Amino acid sequence: DVKVTQSSRYLVKRTGEKVFLECVQDMDHENMFWYRQDPGLGLRLIYFSYDVKMKEKGDIPEGYSVSREKKERFSLILESASTNQTSMYLCASKYAANYGYTFGSGTRLTVV
Amino acid sequence: SQQGEEDPQALSIQEGENATMNCSYKTSINNLQWYRQNSGRGLVHLILIRSNEREKHSGRLRVTLDTSKKSSSLLITASRAADTASYFCATGHNYKLTFGKGTLLTVNP
Numbered sequence: 001d002v003k004v005t006q007s008s009r010y011l012v013k014r015t016g017e018k019v020f021l022e023c024v025q026d027m028d029h030e031n032m033f034w035y036r037q038d039p040g041l042g043l044r045l046i047y048f049s050y051d052v053k054m055k056e057k058g059d060i061p062e063g064y065s066v067s068r069e070k071k072e073r074f075s076l077i078l079e080s081a082s083t084n085q086t087s088m089y090l091c092a093s094k095y096a097a098n099y100g101y102t103f104g105s106g107t108r109l110t111v112v
Numbered sequence: 113s114q115q116g117e118e119d120p121q122a123l124s125i126q127e128g129e130n131a132t133m134n135c136s137y138k139t140s141i142n143n144l145q146w147y148r149q150n151s152g153r154g155l156v157h158l159i160l161i162r163s164n165e166r167e168k169h170s171g172r173l174r175v176t177l178d179t180s181k182k183s184s185s186l187l188i189t190a191s192r193a194a195d196t197a198s199y200f201c202a203t204g205h206n207y208k209l210t211f212g213k214g215t216l217l218t219v220n221p
Contacts, residue, residue: 004154031207042213043155043200050207058208090154098143100157101209108152 003027006091006104013111019078021107023091030096032074034058034066037088037106049074081111116144116184116201116212124218131188133215135201136181143204144177144184148197149214155200158186191219 007022025032033048035058045058047066055066063085067075074093078085088108092101119134135144143162147155161168161177161184168175174187188195198214 033209035211040213043211045208045210048207056207088152092155097207098160098162098204100145100160101147101155102157103147103154105154106152 004091004093004102004104006089006107008107009105011107011109013078013081013109015082015111017078017081017111019081019109019111021076021078021089021091021109023074023076023093023104024072025074025093025102026072027093027095027102028071029093029102030071031094032068033092033094033101034064034074034076035090035092036060037090043090046076083111085109086111116203116210118199118201118212118215120215121213122216122218124220125191127191127193127219127221129191129219131191131195131217131219133186133199133201133217135184135186135212137184137201137203138182139203139205141179141203141205144175145202145204145209146173146175146184146186147200147202147211149200150197158199160204188217191217193219193221195219 004025034046035043049068065077091104116135145160146158149155200214202209202211
């Protein structure tokens with residue numbers, strides 16, 4: 001089975017810190033995604049990547065950046081964490097169009 | 113952006129009963145997918161139906177798609193307590209998948 005691993009389940013960071021959320025998939029998938037999930041708002045797409053070194057903005061990219069130096073790893077970066085970035089962050093990957101996504105277990109980030 | 117909207121927001125049934133959840137969306141799609149999320153965990157892909165398909169089955173799951181009405185339904189038959197979770201529909205277009213806010217299903221033993 002495809003596995004998507006997010007490096008931390010829970011993370012607490014201080015306002016203004018630079019935060020790295022790491023995601024690794026083990027099935028050579030081209031496409032990787034970062035979502036955040038908030039109560040009442042559902043899942044919202046932050047960034048996605050369809051190839052190494054390629055990135056595309058999703059619906060809410062402000063305050064975030066991403067890095068994809070290797071095919072298996074897609075990192076989400078909060079340049080200067082703020083309290084409104086407290087959320088559940090979900091990474092996903094997929095093989096190609098018309099395939100389902102495989103999600104990681106999520107990272108619950110709290111910014112204090 | 114196109115977004116699936118699930119209905120109802122919450123559903124509570126007894127074990128053994130069937131559960132039906134509906135999803136409506138606004139624009140054209142390549143496919144529609146259903147996912148399950150157990151509390152505090154990642155999402156699990158259940159089933160994908162392409163825009164040229166009308167019905168699909170997987171075990172106790174049955175999904176229908178009506179592109180003329182821009183709607184889909186997920187039926188879970190003979191529900192079990194372990195089916196308790198949030199269920200999301202997601203509409204796929206090109207590389208992106210857009211999720212609805214989910215239906216919280218509670219199956220009481």
